[in-house]
Amino acid sequence: MSKTPITVARGDGIGPEIMDATLKILDAAGAELDIEEIEIGKAVYERGIPNGIEPSAWESLERTKVFLKAPITTPQGGGFKSLNVTIRKQCSLYANVRPCVAYAPFVKTNFPDMDLVIVRENEEDLYGGIEYRQSQDVMASLKLISRPGCERIIRYAFEYARANGRKKVTCMSKDNIMKIADGLFHKVFDEIAAEYTDIENEHMIIDIGTAKVAAHPEMFDVIVTLNLYGDIISDVAAEVTGSVGLGGSSNIGENFAMFEAVHGSAPDIAGKGIANPSGLLLGAIQMLVHIGQGEVAAKIHNAWLKTIEDGIHTGDIYREETSKQKVGTDEFCAAVLERLGQVPSSFTPADYSKAPAGGIKLPPLKTIEPDEKKRVGVDIGLNWDGNADDLAGLMHDCLQPDQNLKLQMISNRGTKVWPNGNPGTFCADNWRLRFLAEDETQEIRTSQVLALMGNMNEAGFNFTKSVMLHSFNGKPGYTVAQGE
Numbered sequence: 001m002s003k004t005p006i007t008v009a010r011g012d013g014i015g016p017e018i019m020d021a022t023l024k025i026l027d028a029a030g031a032e033l034d035i036e037e038i039e040i041g042k043a044v045y046e047r048g049i050p051n052g053i054e055p056s057a058w059e060s061l062e063r064t065k066v067f068l069k070a071p072i073t074t075p076q077g078g079g080f081k082s083l084n085v086t087i088r089k090q091c092s093l094y095a096n097v098r099p100c101v102a103y104a105p106f107v108k109t110n111f112p113d114m115d116l117v118i119v120r121e122n123e124e125d126l127y128g129g130i131e132y133r134q135s136q137d138v139m140a141s142l143k144l145i146s147r148p149g150c151e152r153i154i155r156y157a158f159e160y161a162r163a164n165g166r167k168k169v170t171c172m173s174k175d176n177i178m179k180i181a182d183g184l185f186h187k188v189f190d191e192i193a194a195e196y197t198d199i200e201n202e203h204m205i206i207d208i209g210t211a212k213v214a215a216h217p218e219m220f221d222v223i224v225t226l227n228l229y230g231d232i233i234s235d236v237a238a239e240v241t242g243s244v245g246l247g248g249s250s251n252i253g254e255n256f257a258m259f260e261a262v263h264g265s266a267p268d269i270a271g272k273g274i275a276n277p278s279g280l281l282l283g284a285i286q287m288l289v290h291i292g293q294g295e296v297a298a299k300i301h302n303a304w305l306k307t308i309e310d311g312i313h314t315g316d317i318y319r320e321e322t323s324k325q326k327v328g329t330d331e332f333c334a335a336v337l338e339r340l341g342q343v344p345s346s347f348t349p350a351d352y353s354k355a356p357a358g359g360i361k362l363p364p365l366k367t368i369e370p371d372e373k374k375r376v377g378v379d380i381g382l383n384w385d386g387n388a389d390d391l392a393g394l395m396h397d398c399l400q401p402d403q404n405l406k407l408q409m410i411s412n413r414g415t416k417v418w419p420n421g422n423p424g425t426f427c428a429d430n431w432r433l434r435f436l437a438e439d440e441t442q443e444i445r446t447s448q449v450l451a452l453m454g455n456m457n458e459a460g461f462n463f464t465k466s467v468m469l470h471s472f473n474g475k476p477g478y479t480v481a482q483g484e
């Protein structure tokens, strides 16, 4: 087997200790790796590099496209950028994959049968960082969801399930509320799920889904969800396993992948030789599967499971009633090395033989016939310190007959306040006015909207944020306001 080039960073705190143990095990198990080392983290930040990674280190990452990363210490104070977010964005790592497994009865947990994987969309949603302060009182964050983004993550979840012998994929969204954005995620899930007849599928609303993960995690196999929900639910799930320190995670892109432990650099125990290397080792096992060395991955995973089963535990998971021997990092590493070639007897042995050689490769995106798009109106945001009826009255002076626009509705914080608003509705200082075509057969021209805005400007109105409204194949591409 030819060697696969990978980039390794030892990180900060316990990083160098756990990376050392991990690399020893990879080497002894016969992983075919050509390792390039780079420096990231605290020392780099302190040299004045605001994102914690030198340009020369980028060259290595661009060459190898596989990154095994130990945790780093993020410096306190402003001016520093998260290295993880930088790498995730620059390398377009669209999938975050986090297995959350209970190791009962050897590691204490309330849910001995828990064995699930969270596949979290990693690039879109509210994480675009597009936020506005629209007025004195009103702030807005923009949630962006794309069809290709949904398709990629959902297909990845199904391919992952297939490659890892998993039986079911559960989609979680909040499409009962966010009908357009989350609605797309659910719709694409149904489309893709239909292609995988060998894998069960189901959809849950994220709130009840999260509650079920906390109370009955054994119900789940693979969960695929949007970025923010995935962020929250993966921490809930990791906590529920009873052993956050045992979590490994991967971040997958089309041409790049990063593998790490879920935990941080644990500065409180750095240099003491007591850190548990398991999280990083499990991350490294995912890496081996990803680069097509599934046999070596299984060999290491089984030796590790056997070590846990034999009760050889580092301090973080050591309990008198469930453990046999309390060990430090080096002794734990030695115990895993001794067991290479053995399989666990209580746990199900790891088997990556179904994993595709060279990792999961997604087919090209589906070709979608474009919908017929028609401009049908505009939502105009205003600062205004009055009431809705007065505002509506003033609008009639700004509308001209040849503009083909009528005032359809005024909302405040998403609730309709005109026409026939409820006088008890609390109104902040930012209002949304919806203008739709008077003659619905005619498309609205931009010049008509500009003319309206020109009149409103003349009348002294203070604009905040405006959005053109479109229909797609005759269906509105916008939601109605609460109460409309």
Ligand code: NAI
Pocket: 014, 018, 070, 071, 072, 073, 074, 075, 084, 245, 260, 261, 262, 263, 264, 265, 266, 267, 268, 269, 274, 275, 276, 277, 278, 279, 316
């Ligand atoms: P942490 O995960 O480093 O530590 C939390 C607690 O768990 C500590 O008591 C620690 O001793 C223990 N712990 C963590 N990993 C362990 C292991 N492998 N073996 C035994 N005990 C372990 O979280 P904390 O303290 O909030 O963050 C420390 C630093 O790590 C911060 O600078 C934070 O920004 C950074 N961090 C980095 C991450 C990364 O590079 N991916 C992820 C999370 C935090």
